[in-house]
Amino acid sequence: AQKITQTQPGMFVQEKEAVTLDCTYDTSDQSYGLFWYKQPSSGEMIFLIYQGSYDEQNATEGRYSLNFQKARKSANLVISASQLGDSAMYFCAMREGLLGSGGSNYKLTFGKGTLLTVNP
Amino acid sequence: GAVVSQHPSWVICKSGTSVKIECRSLDFQATTMFWYRQFPKQSLMLMATSNEGSKATYEQGVEKDKFLINHASLTLSTLTVTSAHPEDSSFYICSAEYNEQFFGPGTRLTVL
Numbered sequence: 427a428q429k430i431t432q433t434q435p436g437m438f439v440q441e442k443e444a445v446t447l448d449c450t451y452d453t454s455d456q457s458y459g460l461f462w463y464k465q466p467s468s469g470e471m472i473f474l475i476y477q478g479s480y481d482e483q484n485a486t487e488g489r490y491s492l493n494f495q496k497a498r499k500s501a502n503l504v505i506s507a508s509q510l511g512d513s514a515m516y517f518c519a520m521r522e523g524l525l526g527s528g529g530s531n532y533k534l535t536f537g538k539g540t541l542l543t544v545n546p
Numbered sequence: 547g548a549v550v551s552q553h554p555s556w557v558i559c560k561s562g563t564s565v566k567i568e569c570r571s572l573d574f575q576a577t578t579m580f581w582y583r584q585f586p587k588q589s590l591m592l593m594a595t596s597n598e599g600s601k602a603t604y605e606q607g608v609e610k611d612k613f614l615i616n617h618a619s620l621t622l623s624t625l626t627v628t629s630a631h632p633e634d635s636s637f638y639i640c641s642a643e644y645n646e647q648f649f650g651p652g653t654r655l656t657v658l
Contacts, residue, residue, distance in 0.1 A: 469652040471652075517589060525646050533580070541587075
């Protein structure tokens with residue numbers, strides 16, 4: 427079974443500073459995908475970034491980067507130059523199999539989330 | 547990107563009534579849709595996996611007779627909360643799968 431652990435219920439960061447949100451995972455699969463989602467107070471789930479288990483380079487998407495340490499089974503999200511609009515709940519998730527590998531019915535396993543507050 | 551809609555975005559109903567929530571993939575066909583439930587300040591909990599033209603697969607502990615799921619077409623899945631009670635009040639989110647899961651905006655259900 428897959429498991430995602432987010433140990434930080436809440437995090438605070440000053441505007442314009444960088445922040446790291448922790449995520450560790452457990453799986454017996456060799457092929458898997460890791461995701462980060464942002465959920466503002468409106469409730470929508472916003473996809474931020476994806477890392478495949480065989481990707482050697484850390485994924486980056488604008489101000490978001492994923493610090494992937496496979497041996498430690500960690501997939502931390504780094505947000506650079508925080509903005510007030512980054513205040514939200516952040517969820518780490520994983521699925522069996524890689525994106526683009528075909529098939530369907532790929533369930534996502536979510537962590538409990540980290541509430542990020544960006545202070546002006 | 548792929549767009550998924552949900553209707554209604556919020557609903558208030560009386561205890562004992564049934565409520566139907568629609569999930570539509572607007573610009574793609576999804577053979578699989580997922581339904582999640584989220585309580586305040588908690589994570590998303592998968593309720594069921596819905597495949598077009600077949601019965602939904604429910605997660606352990608989810609009452610299939612209470613949460614009826616229908617996936618009649620490749621772009622529409624519905625979740626009906628039957629005989630709703632206050633403890634069913636929650637945020638319900640669907641996602642549609644096209645290689646990855648694309649999430650709807652969610653439906654906030656309040657049962658009085």
